[in-house]
Amino acid sequence: MTVADTTIVGLSPSRLALARFRRDKVAVVALCVVVFFVLIAIFAPLLTSVFNLSPYALDRQALNDYGNPIGRFGGMSWNHPLGVEPGTGRDILGRLMYGARVSLLIGFIGTIVTTGVGLVLGMVSGLRRGLLDSVITRVADLTLAFPSLLLIIALNRPLTQRLESMGVPKGNFARMTYIILVLTVFGWVYMARLIRGQVLSLREREFVDAARSFGASNTHIVFKQLLPNLWAQVIVFATLSLPGYVAVEASLSFLGIGLMAPAASWGIMLGDSVKYYRADPTYLLIPGVTLMILVMAFNLMGDGLRDAVDPKSDRQQL
Amino acid sequence: MLIFIARRLLFALALLFAVSAFTYVIFAALPSDPAALTCGKNCRPEVIALNRERLGYDKPIVVQYGQYLKGIVQGRTYGASEGVHCPAPSLGYSFRKHQCVTDLITRSLPVTTSVALGAFVLWMLIGVGLGTMAALKRGRWPDRLATVFSVVGISLPTFFVGLLAIMIFVIWTGFLPFPRYEGITSNPAKWFMSLILPWFTLAVVSASSYVRLTRNGILEVMNEEFVRLGLAKGLRRKTLIVKYVMRAALLPIVTIAGLDFAALLGGAVITESVFNLPGMGKLSIMAVNDSDLPILVATTLVAAVFIVIANAFVDILYGFLDPRVRSY
Numbered sequence: 346m347t348v349a350d351t352t353i354v355g356l357s358p359s360r361l362a363l364a365r366f367r368r369d370k371v372a373v374v375a376l377c378v379v380v381f382f383v384l385i386a387i388f389a390p391l392l393t394s395v396f397n398l399s400p401y402a403l404d405r406q407a408l409n410d411y412g413n414p415i416g417r418f419g420g421m422s423w424n425h426p427l428g429v430e431p432g433t434g435r436d437i438l439g440r441l442m443y444g445a446r447v448s449l450l451i452g453f454i455g456t457i458v459t460t461g462v463g464l465v466l467g468m469v470s471g472l473r474r475g476l477l478d479s480v481i482t483r484v485a486d487l488t489l490a491f492p493s494l495l496l497i498i499a500l501n502r503p504l505t506q507r508l509e510s511m512g513v514p515k516g517n518f519a520r521m522t523y524i525i526l527v528l529t530v531f532g533w534v535y536m537a538r539l540i541r542g543q544v545l546s547l548r549e550r551e552f553v554d555a556a557r558s559f560g561a562s563n564t565h566i567v568f569k570q571l572l573p574n575l576w577a578q579v580i581v582f583a584t585l586s587l588p589g590y591v592a593v594e595a596s597l598s599f600l601g602i603g604l605m606a607p608a609a610s611w612g613i614m615l616g617d618s619v620k621y622y623r624a625d626p627t628y629l630l631i632p633g634v635t636l637m638i639l640v641m642a643f644n645l646m647g648d649g650l651r652d653a654v655d656p657k658s659d660r661q662q663l
Numbered sequence: 664m665l666i667f668i669a670r671r672l673l674f675a676l677a678l679l680f681a682v683s684a685f686t687y688v689i690f691a692a693l694p695s696d697p698a699a700l701t702c703g704k705n706c707r708p709e710v711i712a713l714n715r716e717r718l719g720y721d722k723p724i725v726v727q728y729g730q731y732l733k734g735i736v737q738g739r740t741y742g743a744s745e746g747v748h749c750p751a752p753s754l755g756y757s758f759r760k761h762q763c764v765t766d767l768i769t770r771s772l773p774v775t776t777s778v779a780l781g782a783f784v785l786w787m788l789i790g791v792g793l794g795t796m797a798a799l800k801r802g803r804w805p806d807r808l809a810t811v812f813s814v815v816g817i818s819l820p821t822f823f824v825g826l827l828a829i830m831i832f833v834i835w836t837g838f839l840p841f842p843r844y845e846g847i848t849s850n851p852a853k854w855f856m857s858l859i860l861p862w863f864t865l866a867v868v869s870a871s872s873y874v875r876l877t878r879n880g881i882l883e884v885m886n887e888e889f890v891r892l893g894l895a896k897g898l899r900r901k902t903l904i905v906k907y908v909m910r911a912a913l914l915p916i917v918t919i920a921g922l923d924f925a926a927l928l929g930g931a932v933i934t935e936s937v938f939n940l941p942g943m944g945k946l947s948i949m950a951v952n953d954s955d956l957p958i959l960v961a962t963t964l965v966a967a968v969f970i971v972i973a974n975a976f977v978d979i980l981y982g983f984l985d986p987r988v989r990s991y
Contacts, residue, residue, distance in 0.1 A: 486678060487678065487681055487682065487685065489970070490678055490681075490682050490967050490970050490971050490974070491682065491685075491686075491963070491967055491970075492926065492929040492963060492966035492967060492970065494932050494933075495929060495932065495944075495947050495959075495962060495963050495966055496689075496963060498932065498947060498948060498951050499690075499947065499950075499951055499959045499963065500689070501951070502951070502954070588818065592820045595820055595822075596820055596821070596822055596933055599820075599822050599933075600932070600933065600936060600948065615822065615823065615826070618826075619826065622829070622830065622834060623834060626830055626834075629826055629827075629830065633823040633826070633827070636820065636823065637815075637818050637819055637820075637823065640818040640819075640820070641814060641815065641818035644814060644817055644818055645814060648814075
């Protein structure tokens with residue numbers, strides 16, 4: 346066969362990335378796990394009603410006189426596959442399904458908002474330089490100097506009240522808004538820094554100069570020249586920060602900040618389980634392991650994605 | 664070099680001022696009336712008014728902030744005639760606990776420091792050790808083990824690790840007594856016993872990212888020209904790795920570690936509440952539940968001071984070690 350016979354096919358970077366991702370078995374499995382959780386979260390109301398696993402119904406029958414679940418492993422039975430909550434008799438599987446909604450909702454919204462804000466501020470900072478850049482950079486320094494977890498805890502009650510007085514629906518909606526708000530306030534910095542650095546180096550490259558020399562507008566440069574070069578990093582960064590937000594939500598709920606029972610959140614369940622350590626260890630393990638699986642799946646998926654979009658990567662290098 | 668240090672310190676000072684001002688303003692702008700929070704629900708208005716005057720909440724915010732800063736330098740008396748005096752550095756007075764905030768903090772700081780120091784030593788040992796092993800045995804089972812450890816560690820929330828640790832080592836096996844904090848001076852053995860679990864909990868969670876950083880750092884440095892030069896001129900592999908590769912690879916890690924450590928000093932909030940340790944984090948959580956504003960302002964401020972100082976220290980250290988940084 347001569348050289349002329351072979352057609353040389355160039356693949357676009359995204360096709361290449363997709364091919365690399367597909368070859369990464371761990372990442373593909375992780376993706377499946379994530380999809381599984383997302384589906385459960387979306388169809389939680391349907392699933393719980395079909396299988397009769399209401400997350401709110403109190404089942405006194407499943408508890409003994411001391412309020413502990415009857416039966417082994419936290420009261421696992423055909424009616425309650427993963428057992429019931431001690432004290433209330435609410436179904437754990439049903440609550441896990443609803444808890445997945447909270448975790449994923451905060452994870453996704455938190456990621457989208459922080460990534461968006463960080464992306465915009467980072468691009469502005471890198472493109473405009475000058476005064477605006479120094480202001481944004483200084484604000485970023487200031488944000489990083491604050492002990493974020495302490496402030497999130499301290500401001501929880503007063504700010505949630507303020508949100509409610511501003512017309513945000515009371516209760517768990519306001520609490521969730523608060524969490525997303527503070528996640529954004531403290532989370533945009535990392536994204537902004539990454540993007541600013543990238544834009545500072547990209548803007549000096551020849552293709553941007555070339556576009557400028559043709560008289561391209563700033564809009565064109567931002568959307569057609571810079572953003573296509575940034576999206577890979579943005580997506581990888583977002584995917585890797587999402588599990589962090591899921592874990593933060595659980596930690597906050599565990600500390601008694603954030604959502605309140607009877608709403609179902611894995612963090613609330615874990616915080617509640619501390620009271621039943623000795624009597625019912627299953628109640629601690631089930632939400633904890635579920636949380637770990639979801640967070641790990643996101644992390645592994647993010648790792649795979651990062652390797653896939655990085656042209657220099659080979660899996661061994663990780 | 665001196666100019667670099669001076670600039671860096673000045674920046675740190677400015678940042679501290681900004682942080683303290685912001686902290687003060689944020690808490691002052693809250694909808695709650697700090698004077699009304701000083702006594703219980705059935706409080707007479709006169710008492711509130713008196714406390715407001717005592718604590719200086721009747722003055723404009725700028726004046727209040729000025730008084731606060733002055734109190735840090737000179738100490739401050741709260742109230743006019745029969746007031747309470749808190750010696751410098753006074754970070755405020757908690758009407759809920761009837762104590763100077765500084766005293767409360769000096770009591771919880773040793774606890775948090777104990778937790779942070781031990782955890783730091785452990786996580787650096789585990790993280791750097793496993794990371795180095797993984798890099799040197801790349802692709803073989805130590806590497807796999809380290810990868811699994813780091814993925815699992817990163818995915819485990821601190822509080823879950825802590826709860827699991829209590830469950831396994833305290834409740835199931837009875838290996839350890841339930842952690843009850845004891846000061847190092849009063850009973851070192853009990854101090855050590857009470858901190859083993861918190862240390863390991865924090866170490867497992869934090870070490871995992873250091874495993875990755877160390878592994879990637881070492882692998883990157885191994886590709887550098889000077890390593891090939893060293894090999895070419897006949898240096899032993901061990902010497903080369905310990906003296907040259909590790910030194911270059913660990914530099915960025917030490918700086919990150921410094922920042923992480925400083926962040927912990929401000930209060931290992933979650934670990935402290937899981938293990939019920941009376942440190943800075945626990946103090947803050949209690950203050951939140953009591954709506955004790957002076958304590959909250961102070962803990963936030965102290966935590967921020969640690970972060971800013973660590974940042975400046977790390978930057979200056981880096982300036983010494985890596986001359987390229989100094990130019991800015």
